[in-house]
Amino acid sequence: MVSSLIGCNMYDVVVIGAGPAGANAAIDAHDHGLRVLLIDEGRDAGGQVWRPKSGSILKASVTSIERKGNQLREHLQKSEVKRKFETRVWHIEKSDNGGWIVGLSGPDDEKQVTSRTVIIATGAQERIIPVNGWTLPGVLGLAGSTALMKENLLPPHGRSIVAGTGPLVFYVASEIQRLGGNVTAISTLNSKLDWCKALPSMILKPRLLFQGLCWVLSLYLKRIPIFWRTGIITIEGENAVEGVTITKVDKDWAPKKDHQRYIPCESVCYGQGLLPEISASRLTGADHYYDEKLGGWVPTIDDLGRTSEKGIYACGDNAGILGVTVAPISGKRAAQAVIEDLKGENPGAGQSNLKMMQKFGRAMTVLNIPRSGLIKFIDDETEICRCEGITKRDIDHEIAHGAQSHNAVKSGTRCGMGPCGGRFCMDTVAMLTAHHTSKTREEIGLPTARPPLRPVILDTLSGDLDYDDLPIPGVSPL
Amino acid sequence: MNKGAVSQVQRSEKISFQFDGIDMDAYEGETIAAALFRAEVSHLRDAPNSKNPRGLFCVMGVCQECVVSVDGKIVEACRTNVSDGLIVNRVQYV
16 A cells, blocks of 8 residues: 555544444444544445435435434434544555554545454445346436435436335335335336245334335335336336336246336336445455355354454444344444454443344345346346446357456456446356356355455545656667 | 425525536535436436446446546546536546
């Protein structure tokens, strides 16, 4: 890392991510006398699930989800935890003294901090299966549309189709209606039977079950059609969304091509669940493993969130998609581990009904596990890598010529080398590789972890360097 | 249609900015992405390779689809607040 950077501060704990897991971890660590720095790229704490409203909204009704976010933000305010918002972590590396150096890119001058430990609470990102037309303006990620609505109270334009898997489909549709938008249809890959199977675990959290039923009921009352066991196979439009074609699927979620229906619309909100955001934990060198019931690749952690790297802890959805009911406890437990390791104290964080909440979270994640037939939704011409414009045909060609890993596909095609850092194509590349080579996801592995974790302005990397100070050697004689 | 939740929303003062030379309204404190979304400007740029149109997608600073040009710098419209008189342009790839 750049050595010329000044203003280093030694913390006991740097917490990356101020969602329900990270913020609770920071508060607990601070309460036990540790020097804590909480970092988040957002404007305030809450993460995506408890995302705060934009500063432009002076007054509006408060939903129960938002109330929880407000409580967290108030709690954080009172606790006086040191925090940096609108600040991104772009690098993490071991320092010579056994601690960790965290590279920052934010509004202030502090470009890096050092810390004895790092709690990673980076949450999740969306899994979106590429289909023809998914790059058109008017297509939003399912979680993306919740971000837009929570922050701005703006529903998607015109007639919306909400599609995908899991509970988010129903939440998004009911929010669009609540905010005055127009949901024209819901298409979910799940069957009613999938939901019946989830019911025993959902009963463990009756309030959440009731909330979910209210979403669905509100949609039934508005007579919004719900197409079960269907998925979007094409999004049509010239320069923006004009409609979608949905198709019935079989039990493996493979499209049944003779059962299709065209629905005109102006907006599409779609996604197939969440993936743990592990790029930060991978950069530290910590071990990871694949568990589809946890959303995919997750860091190997002990009961409290210690990873295989000394001083690195993980909590919240990036340690396994278990949702917002588990995240605060998981954060508190990571703080407990840090307190034990640094101070030798046992603060005894709450274990109360953690198992029950995990069971609920897992039941929701299971609804999103991609099935083998999904791959048939992707057309040869579909752009899989949105940044570089790499199609399924390009990737299939690379795999047919011997590529059996992300790195091989990447070096052959540039797939995953664009500004998003492969976050929206890598899972699909692994699905395709698994499909063509019969390798397991574990065998396929992951691409090499590299900084920057987020696009970073070159000034941040170059520090105080002035190009005019660079010595320019004279022209050498031929 | 239920307009209940939105009709009670009170927003900040209106300001104006420019997107590709066209005057646009925004509310102080919202992002460029939100202001453009309200104005139903969904086409934010063309992809550098395939040249096909792109717009707001992940809304959380990951996908980089909503990048726009402000003062010659590429910024994520979904994470950058609009300000009065701000000049925003579509990113031009060469």
